[in-house]
Amino acid sequence: MATLTRIPRFTTFRSKNANLFDLPRSRSKPLLFGKAIVAYLCTENKYTYDLVVLGGGSGGLAAAKEAVELGAKVAVLDYxxxxxxxxxxxxxxxxxNVGCIPKKLMHQAALLGEAVHEAVAFGWQIPDPSSISIDWCALKTAVQNHVKSVNWVTRVELRNKKVDYINALGYFKDQHTIAGVMKNGEEKLITAQNILIAVGGRPNYPDIPGAIEYGITSDDIFSLEQSPGKTLVVGAGYIGLECAGFLNGMGFDTTIMVRSIILRGFDQQMANIVAEEMAERGVHFVYEAKPKAIEKQADGRLLVHWVDKDGEVHQDVYDTVLFAIGRRALTKELKPENVGLKLVKESGKIDAVNEQTNVPNIFAVGDVLHKKPELTPVAIHAGKLLARRLYGNxxxxxxxxxxxxxxxxPLEYGCVGLSEEQAIAMHGEEKIEVYHAYYKPTEFFVPQKNVKHCYVKVVALRHDDQRILGMHFIGPSAGEVIQGFAAALKCNLTFPMLKSTVGIHPTTAEEFTRVFITKRSGMDPTPQSCCS
Known part of the structure; x- marks a missing residue:
């Protein structure tokens, strides 16, 4: 019998004037007839689906929708x-639901509160700005209404694209079989030629008394029924800083407890500038400390016992304790041992090569991947590319x-490429040039906002083509600023190219085109005017 090539769905085969078969579409491979087609159709029915996706997050949904567009039959399990x-x-x-979208909306809410006070300086007549306060319940309702609208649109889109959505918690029965545990506890078995793991992760809790009973995480903060009040944020990664930032901006007394360093994995000079700026806004920092226990008092408030670097125990009372101490991949729940799926021992993540796990027909995208950026756009792009490789040639x-x-x-930090520390570790300090500058955003002048933390840094090779290795920006709308420069970096931007680029004035993004002072020179990077 002829060797068969899988031909994706819904291509119509024509013989002169007549339709012969409705068979899968796409792959630009030689078509097979007679016994070969019969055999193909038999193997086609071997599995229920071409692809089953475990996890209905950004990466899994992107892969599922792309695969369907390319002719695959796809199901998504999410619970x-x-x-x-x-x-x-x-x-x-x-x-x-509990990440980028509600976080950005609450960040914006805090910025708007700040803008109300700034508006007075620009001539807006606002009765007693000092009396303005946030209505937490109204904010929470607005945010959750938007989230629910996205949930609905997502379900409708899957239905329209003919992706089967199964509200079940999936795990491996064997290499091609997934068991989906439904809400009522019953199991539904489905089979697939390929399986994609896109289950992401969930926040960790510390192993201390009262943590699980009385603490919350970022999974809870965006839908809290009551105002968080005085809040302790345990953890100084980006999630901790972002949550503490918008809570403080809304007027809540906020403290960040830092076990070791701020923003691990980011450029440490930039990280410390972010922390300094937050402290000046009123966020409290407790360094080199960790919680020991949480007790609920008679009045409902939380008594937190914490230990400093010298082992001394301290206490304070809070309304809310939010843990932001890292996340764990939801891989062990998949029963990976049933298919021999290898996990990294320390993290439980998957060390995949081009999203391919050690099991030939099992793939992974998103936050479950070992040493890959835990970012939504990364998961989406990887998911789409994987689907195209599997079903689109x-x-x-x-x-x-x-x-x-x-x-x-509160004052955003955007970056792309290597940190200063990473660049030095990879290339050696003598081969690296660091350009930097403080700057004064025009919009800060009239309300007399503090400009001393607005800062840019460009990390480049000192010799050869002076290729730029990393760009770092602290200031308003940092995300919008850094996005365009990310494209330039992908195109091997060099420092001479950057300097030959004409900036848009007056913007904050133009500061990258004006930077010229090196750290090595020892010159003062503080500007004398807005155009210096």
Whole structure:
């Protein structure tokens, strides 16, 4: 019998004037007839689906929709296990429900509160701005209404694209079989030629008394029924800083407890500038400390016991304790041992090569991947490219280098490429040139906002073509600023190219085109005027 090539769905084969078969479409491969087609159709029915996606977040949904467009039959399994507080949400994953989207909306709410006070300086007549306060319930309702609308649109889109959505918690029975545990506890078995793991992760809780009973995480903060009040944020990664930033901006007394360093994995000079700026806004920092226990008092408030670097125990009372101490990949729940799927011992993540796990027909995208950026656009792009390779004859692979990101702290921090520390570690200090400058955003002048933390840094090779390795920006709308420069970095931007670029005046983004002072020179990087 002829060797068969899988031919994707819904291509109509014609013989002169007559339709012969309705068979899968796409792959530009020789068509097979007679016994070959019969055999093909038999193998086609071997599995229920061409692709089953475990996880209805950004990466999994992107892969599912792309695969369907290319003719594959696809199912998505998604189920949200409620948090210890009981919080749950709909289809769409972390980003839509308890991540990027609600975070950015609450960040914007805090910025608007700040803008109300600035407006007075610009001539707006606002009765007693000092009396303005946030209505937490109104904000929470507005944010959740938007999230629910996205949940609905996502479900409708899957239905329109003929992706089967199964609200079940999936795990591996064997290499081609997934068991989906439904809400009522029953199991539904489905089979697939290929399986994509896109389950993402969930926040960690510390192993201390009272943490799970009384603490919350970012999975809960965006839908809290009551105002968070005085809040302790444990953890100084980007999630901790962002949550603390918008809570402080809304007028809540906020403290960040830092175990070791601020923004691990980011440029540390930039990280410390972000922390200094937040402290000046009123965020309290407790350094080199960790919580020991949480007790609920008779009045409902939380008594937190914490230990400093010298082992001394301290206490304070808070209304809310939010843990932002990292996330764990939801891979062990998949019962990977049933298919021999290898996980990284320390993290439980998957060390995949081009999204291919050690099991030939099992793939992974998103936050479950070992040492890959845990960012929504990364998961989306990787998912689409994988689907094209599986079902569209593509060979394009995901490039995980020079991925831009932004920390939505009150004064935002955007970056792309290497940090100063990473560049020195990779190339040696003598081969690196660091250009930097403080700057004064025009919009800060009239309300007399503090400009001392507005800062840009360009990390480049000192010799040869002076290729830029990293760009870092602290200031308003940092995400919007850094996005365009990320494209330039992907195109091997050099420092001479950057300097030959004409900036748009007066913008903050133009500061990158004006930077010329090196750290090595020892010159003062503080400007004398807005145009210096």
């Amino acid at each position: 949200v296990t409620p948090t210890p507080l009981g919080t749950k949400w709909g289809l769409g994953g972390t980003c839509v 593509s060979t394009a692979k995901m490039d995980y280098t020079n991925v831009a990101t932004t920390v939505f702290s």
